[in-house]
Amino acid sequence: MPAIPERHRALVALAGGTGLRWGECVGLRWESIDTAAGTIRVERVAVEVNGHVTPKPYPKSRAGRRVVPLPSMVRHLLEQYRELYGTGQAGEVFINEAGTPLRRTLFRSRIWRPSLVRAGLLGCVTEDGDKFRGSWPTPAGDESELFPTRAQAVKAVSRRADGGLRFHDLRHSYASWLVTSGVPVPDYSG
Template sequence: MAKAYRLLKAIFNTAVEDGLIKANPCTIKKAGKEDSPERPVLTMKQVFVLADAIEPRFRMLILLATFAGLRWGELAALQRKNLDLDASTIRVVSTTTELKDGSVTIGPPKSEAGKRLVSIPATLLPDLRKHKETYAENGEHGHVFVGPKGAKLRRANFTRVWAAALKKAELSGFHFHDLRHTGNTLAAQSGATLRDLMTRMGHSSTRAALIYQHTAMERDRAIADALGKLAEEALKPEEPEPDEQDPDGSGT
């Protein structure tokens, strides 16, 4: 509703500028503001528990969504030719779109910022090589992730697999997008700059990246406070030992 209201207000603003109407009728305060609840973040252990709980052919889907920050559509569209394991990088140049008739189309990302080169943690490379050999389609245009019968990935079909994995991992309330959210949060906590986050996430605006930086700063503040308490404890004057106060211990 908030998105629709912002669009309607923008349309009327254009109408005012063009002299078609005298004033914008969209005057409801904060109607275009979204108050979405903060999405949950998985712990590092939970990510790997979930990856081990899901069907083996989708294990790397979980890990790349987290540690490369790739969207569902970007993973579903990923081809062999854009996966460089020697350089430990993924070139994101396309994404999938699922139409109402059930068909899947592949096209460029919504913005130029979505086209990007993402580094892969070295620890994932052995498993990613194994996945490529075992599950990926053949040929340079072959998709890295496909269904059990070789079909393109579809959210509707994956929902069942995802639900089963969550149950097996004893997790609940998580969406697939929360993996990317988790990875971005971890990246911010690792010290990534605003520009680093924007590039890695594939965003052209600072809005989303600033959210993760704010989260990282909150965590950094908590760490600083904890260090401060440790320092205070260390700087407290030591209580004199009883024998230093009274050598004979008589108290006189």
């Protein structure tokens, strides 16, 4: 996970390790996490409309209210996160630098897609003399451009590249992991 900024590793680990949706992760409050039992109660979500994140007191469906196991690695990252970044005003787990809930649109453009580029999962950035070449796929074929810094190349590739993994794909990976481990996945609705 080194490609993901430290502040957001617990969020990505939570989604990948529990199969929670974006809104369930961002709507999660500390009162819903039982570290002793190693469980999370999914009982609310957060939705973003016109750039504003608001909590809803229920998940996507009735079956969405559930208790999910919390892997020890994720529990450890959550405990570190709380110690380093605190708690939101309403007890939210994941907050931005201003102490408010994370916005999906900004997370995707500023954190998620650049992390994919740094991890080599979306386009690529290579040294080219004293500059950095960013290369990315488009519907018309691959494109590339030189940039003065690695950070500028990563930013450009993350904005211009087509495709790439979505945050929601962590949920699908979790379901696949359960199936291959022989764990029944009763009501899995993407």
